[in-house]
Amino acid sequence: MAPILLHLLTMTNIKTESSKPSIKLVECPRDAMQGLHDFIPTEIKIKYLNLLLKVGFDTLDFGSFVSPKAIPQMRDTEEVLAQLDLSTKTKLLAIVANLKGVENAVKHSEISYLGFPFSISETFQQRNTNSSIAQSLNTVEEMLGLCSKHNKEAVVYLSMGFGNPYGDKWNTDIVSHWTNELVQKGVKIISLADTVGVSTPEKIKTILPPLAQQFQNIEFGLHLHSTPQQRLEKIEVAFTAGCTRMDSALKGFGGCPMAADDLTGNIATEDVIHYLKGQGVELGLDMGKWGEAMLFSSNIFH
Numbered sequence: 001m002a003p004i005l006l007h008l009l010t011m012t013n014i015k016t017e018s019s020k021p022s023i024k025l026v027e028c029p030r031d032a033m034q035g036l037h038d039f040i041p042t043e044i045k046i047k048y049l050n051l052l053l054k055v056g057f058d059t060l061d062f063g064s065f066v067s068p069k070a071i072p073q074m075r076d077t078e079e080v081l082a083q084l085d086l087s088t089k090t091k092l093l094a095i096v097a098n099l100k101g102v103e104n105a106v107k108h109s110e111i112s113y114l115g116f117p118f119s120i121s122e123t124f125q126q127r128n129t130n131s132s133i134a135q136s137l138n139t140v141e142e143m144l145g146l147c148s149k150h151n152k153e154a155v156v157y158l159s160m161g162f163g164n165p166y167g168d169k170w171n172t173d174i175v176s177h178w179t180n181e182l183v184q185k186g187v188k189i190i191s192l193a194d195t196v197g198v199s200t201p202e203k204i205k206t207i208l209p210p211l212a213q214q215f216q217n218i219e220f221g222l223h224l225h226s227t228p229q230q231r232l233e234k235i236e237v238a239f240t241a242g243c244t245r246m247d248s249a250l251k252g253f254g255g256c257p258m259a260a261d262d263l264t265g266n267i268a269t270e271d272v273i274h275y276l277k278g279q280g281v282e283l284g285l286d287m288g289k290w291g292e293a294m295l296f297s298s299n300i301f302h
Contacts, residue, residue, distance in 0.1 A: 011252060021121050023239075023276075023282070025059035026247045030095060031061060031253035031266055033300065034139045040300055042076045046083045048300060052250075053088045057059060061247070064095035065104045065133050078108075081284070086110055093155065097129040103104055103142035106150035117193070119159035120178045123166040124195070128159065137181065142185050153189060155250040156182055156225055160205070161192040162199035175207055176214075183215055199224055201237040208241045221245025224267045228252065231267055235275050248272045250293060253301050262266045270294075 029052060033040060049062055050282070062084070063077035077094065091112035096102045104115050118123035118136050125133050140156060147154045158178060163170045175192075182190060192207065204222070212220050214259060224244045226234055231252065238246060252268035275288075 002252075004295075014213050018266065023243070024219075024221070024245045025269075025272065025285075026059040026061060026093070026245060027269060028058040028061040028223075028249045028266060029051055029076065030063050031247075032249040034064070034071050036073055036300075038115060039073060042079055044299055045076070045080050048293065048296055049080065049288060050085045053186050053298055054087060054286060054289040055090075055091050055293060057090050061095065061115065064097075065101035066095065066097045069094065070097075073295045078104075081108060081110060082202070084110070092264060096143070098131070099139055099142055101117050102139075104145050105155045106146050106152055108139075111176050112153060113146055113155050113189075115155040115157060116140055117157045117159045118178070118182065119166040120170070120174055121160035121166060121168040124164060126159050137185070140182065140187065141185050153193060154187060155189045155221075156187045157191045158182075159193045159194040159195050162194045162203050164199070165196055172207055174208075176211065179211055179215065184217060188217070189219045189221065189245070189280075191223045191247065193223040197225040197227060199226070199234065201233050203235065204237045205241050208238075212242045212244075219244055221247060223247040223263060225254075226252075228265070228266055231271050232275065235267060235272055239276070239279075246272060250297055251301065253297075260271070 010026055014284070022086070027050060029234065033045070049060065052060055064074045065077060065082055066074060068075035078294060093113035093115050094105045094111050095115045096105050102114060105111055116139065117128055118140060119128060119133065122133055125131060125136055130134060131139070144154055158175065161175055179190060208220060208222070220243065222238050222245070224234055224238070224247070247267070248269040249266035250269050252265040254266045273283065273285065
């Protein structure tokens with residue numbers, strides 16, 4: 001058996017009687033939609049999200065509880081949430097950027113995960129959440145308390161985890177330091193986020209395996225942005241490096257409007273599916289519904 005395939009069979013969501021799936025595919029329509037200038041009608045969002053819910057991903061990053069002035073596209077998140085069809089195994093994740101967002105999100109029993117963007121670039125933390133790294137660490141601590149109280153799980157994104165375009169100092173020791181700080185606070189799920197597409201296969205191989213070895217009880221994910229030309233090599237390296245949680249978006253749409261003037265797209269979900277299927281991995285997805293979602297996406301992304 002080829003080494004890559006053997007590794008994937010031990011790391012990914014092959015279902016057996018004795019083990020649960022260990023790779024979680026997280027579909028991110030929120031990230032795909034948030035930077036679009038024209039407001040997407042609420043009913044269109046609901047139809048799109050409900051199609052994606054039927055595909056069978058582990059998690060759907062569906063919306064965010066943030067300032068409508070900062071991200072106007074997400075101003076209808078609560079209205080959308082009220083009309084989602086949750087007769088599915090897929091869990092919902094909502095992004096929050098401050099304590100007010102956390103307090104709003106935990107009120108909703110339908111939401112399983114709260115995601116917080118914790119940047120290791122001071123410039124981006126200020127730009128993205130209007131707070132310092134130190135203040136954001138306090139927010140994470142308060143979020144953990146509220147998540148515990150309301151039966152939610154916290155996902156902390158280590159934003160600018162592979163470098164930044166602002167000239168802020170970055171190296172692997174900084175990544176390790178802030179990972180340790182988050183773990184000490186009680187964070188159990190950490191997603192290394194490449195917000196502006198500066199990750200490389202070499203960086204992924206250098207950063208992820210040592211962290212996974214050092215913090216063996218932590219669920220590590222990757223939220224990568226990439227040009228289409230670099231997607232496939234990043235996907236292959238991610239899984240062979242031991243990624244257990246992969247964020248992606250249909251057709252690679254999206255990007256963070258707070259990060260740069262030119263948006264760098266997400267990893268395309270269809271590329272992730274194609275790669276894993278090519279390695280013989282059974283994903284358990286409804287590909288018919290996936291095809292419907294692909295077709296319907298033209299109503300949103302023009």
